[in-house]
Amino acid sequence: MEEVDRILIHTLKQTGTQVSEEIDSVKQFSSELIVEAVVRCIRVIDPGLGSTLPTSIPPGMSARFRVGMSLAQACQDIGYKGEIGYQTFLYSNEPEIRSLLMFLVEKLPRECAEASDQPTGKLVVLQRLITAAIKAQLSVPWLPSNCRLPLHGETKSSAALHSFRVQPLSLPHYTKGAGKMQLKGGFPPVKDYQQDILPPVTAQPSSHASVVASILEQHTAELTAAQEWENEWNSQGLLSRLTPQDYCSRKLSRLRKRIQEQLRSAALASSESANGCHYSTPDLSELLQTFKSPAPPDIILTKGTHFTHTQKYTFTRDVVAVTSPISAGHQLESDTQDHQQVLTCFQQQAQQLSSDVDQLIIDMKNMSVTHTQVLHELKQREQGNSEKEEKMQLKKKTISLMPDADKNLLQLQLLVEASVKRVVNLASQWEKHRAPLIDEHRRLKELCSNQDLESSRKLLEIKSLHDKIRVSTEETKKKEEIYKQLVTELENLPQDATRSAYTLRILEIVSNIKKQKEEITKILSDTKQLQKEINSLTGKLDRTFAVTDEMVFKDAKKDESVRKSYKYLAALHENCNQLIQTIEDTGTILREIRDLEEQIETENDNKTVSNLEKILDDYKDIRQENSALAAKVREG
Known part of the structure; x- marks a missing residue:
């Protein structure tokens, strides 16, 4: 039973039961520990049924009775066929508790049974407790706060009610490389910002209640994007026979072309509706120039050649160079303002020049398009002329053949x-x-x-x-x-316990079991052999007595002494039968004595005396509670 109890204790620890290290047998379980272990197992087996059961025994006797009855009913609901009641938990019995725990452990789900072979670290136990609590909360139906009764206060707290408000988060991305984590970013300033200035995720939302919702939303968006990319790559990317980078670049170029076409068509439609005339489609740069704010009329410079712009620039520079020494000692503030005006003038000139260059580029493109159109028309006319010449030559030959x-x-x-x-x-x-x-x-x-x-x-x-x-x-x-x-888990295990020791122990247990089986088989064979000998001797005795009785009975009719011998023979046979019956009754009494001794040991193991004392104490407590309640009723 020691091995069975150790397996049970190990499995109960996996379900989250707080079993101390000193306990190594079911016999040492207290009523509180039994209730906690049963409730934990029921919550794993059926979260909806176990979520309403408490893991501890209340102090009041009537509440203890109700908890024991609810636990017994829950065990019966999940399929326990043995005798069970409130006394099973309040007045524990080792065999009943062991059979109940064995049933619950066998009833645990497969993943929980597989998890019992895994390490029992604190982190793993905490994760399983969190999972069980979430499942239990999800299995309970939700009720609004104004419809809740005091009974639902334990399972549904109003402190957990928050509106789902999402705020954007800025998350740095990391990549594994060169044996350490490296920050994945664009330029060095971005990396410096993410490393030194960017606040943590928990500090970015304005409200602490929005942290979880924002993280969930960010994770969902990233996961959805990854799934969409994977589906697109599996459905279209593989068929394109391109690398992922080439596929993305081609997709980006197509998107840019579509945007350009949409902008061109929109600008063309707007210009046609405004001017009522049709012109060729402008380039994207020309279209973007239309969105720029026009310069003020006093800043617009006249268009000139490169030579005139150079003359103006040198003349202005000379004027500034000549006038600056004269006014340096008297008007420093006005000088700086003049410099600013000159600088703004130069900037405006540069902008005007860049716009002129862009306009020239646009004109060149338009001229190139016109040139290609003219060349195309010229080729078409040359082809038409050559066809007409061929027809004319054919007609000349035909006319020459007419005579x-x-x-x-x-x-x-x-x-x-x-x-x-x-x-x-x-x-x-x-x-x-x-x-x-x-x-x-x-x-x-x-x-x-x-x-x-x-x-x-x-x-x-x-x-x-x-x-x-x-x-x-x-x-x-x-x-x-x-x-x-x-x-x-291996690091936390004691170093003196090795695998070989456990293997030797298992082998010793197996060898002991084999020896016990051999001894039991030997005893059974000896018992069968003795039973056969007893049956054969009994049959032989009966046959011998029958033959002797018949022979003596024949002689007893003739001789008086033989008649006395016949009476003695009958008395001897009867006494022998009584002796055999007495021996059999003695064996039966000895067996009954052994059974009674075993029952006495079982009752001692069942803590009958201590349970009776507990029952008496509980009875006294119930009487006191009843008297207190009666006094309250009289006072009320």
Whole structure:
């Protein structure tokens, strides 16, 4: 039973029961610990049923009775068939408690049973407690605050009610590289800002209640974006046969083209509606220039050549250089203002020059488009002229043949017949070349279809490999977490306990069990052999007595002494039967004595005396509570 109790205690620790290290047997369980263990197991088995059960025993006797009855009913609801009642928890009995705990442990879900083989660190126990609490809260129906009764105060607190308000968060991204974590950012100022100035996530929202909602929203958005990218890549990216970077760049370029087309069409429609005339589509740079604010009329400079702009710049610089020494000693403030005006004037000139350059570029592009259009029209007219010249030459030849029409008709007929023969010959030759070409075309077409099927099959294989890679990655992460937990548990384990010691102990237990089985088999075989001998001797005795009785009875009719011998024989047989019956009754009495001794030991193990004392104390407490309640009723 020691091994069974250790397994039970280990499993109860996995469910979150606070079992001290000194307890190593079910016999040492108190009523409070029994109630906590049963409630924890029921919460794991059925969270909805266990969420309403308390994990501790209240002080009042009537409340204890109700808790015991509710626990007994819950155990029966989950399928326990043994005898159970409030006395099972208030006045504990070792065999009943052990059978009840064994049933609950066997009833635990599979994942909980598998988790019992995993390390029992404080972090793991805390995570399981949090999971069980969340499941219990989710299983309870929600009620608004104005509809709640005092009974729901334990499961639903008003302090946890907050509106779901989301605020944007700024999160730095990290990447693993060179054996350490590196900050993933754009430019060095961004990295410095994220490292030194950016506040933590918990301090970014204006209200502390919005932290969890903002983090959940940020995580959901990132997870959704990752899933959308994965779905798009699996559905369209793989079919494009491009790398992810090339696919993203192509998608970005397409998006930019669409934006440009939309802007051009919008600007074209607005210009047509405003001016009522149609002009060629402007370039994007020209379109963006229309959105700029126009310069004031007094700042707009006249358009000139590069030479005139250079003269103006040098003249202004000379004027400033000449006048600055004269006014340096008298008007420093006005000098600085003049410098600012000159600087603004130069900046305006530079802007005007840049706008002129842009306008010239636009004009050059328009001229290039006009030039290409003119060249295209010129080519079309040259083609039309060449066609007209060919027609004119043909008409000239026809007119020259008109005077000698008969001979020319004969020559034309001969030429037509010769051309017909040549066409027939060419057709026969084409048929000879056409058949292998058609076969080659069909073969290449079939090869292309096979290659398409092969490529589609490989795409399916790639998709399945991606799925397997994702699944194996998740399994690897889980195994790494389990490995870390096992490593920490191994470090926390005492060093004197080794695997070989546990293995030797298990082997010793198995060998002891085998020896016990062999001894039990030997005892059973000896018992069977003795029973066979007893049956054979009993049969032999009965047969011998029957033969002797018959022989003596025949002689007893003739001789008086033989008649006395017959009476003695009958008395001896009767006494022997009584002796055998006495021996059997003695064996039965000894067996009953052993059974009674075992029952006495069982009752001693069941703490019958202590339970009776507890019952008497509880009875006194109930009488006191009843008397106190009666006094309150009389006073009221």
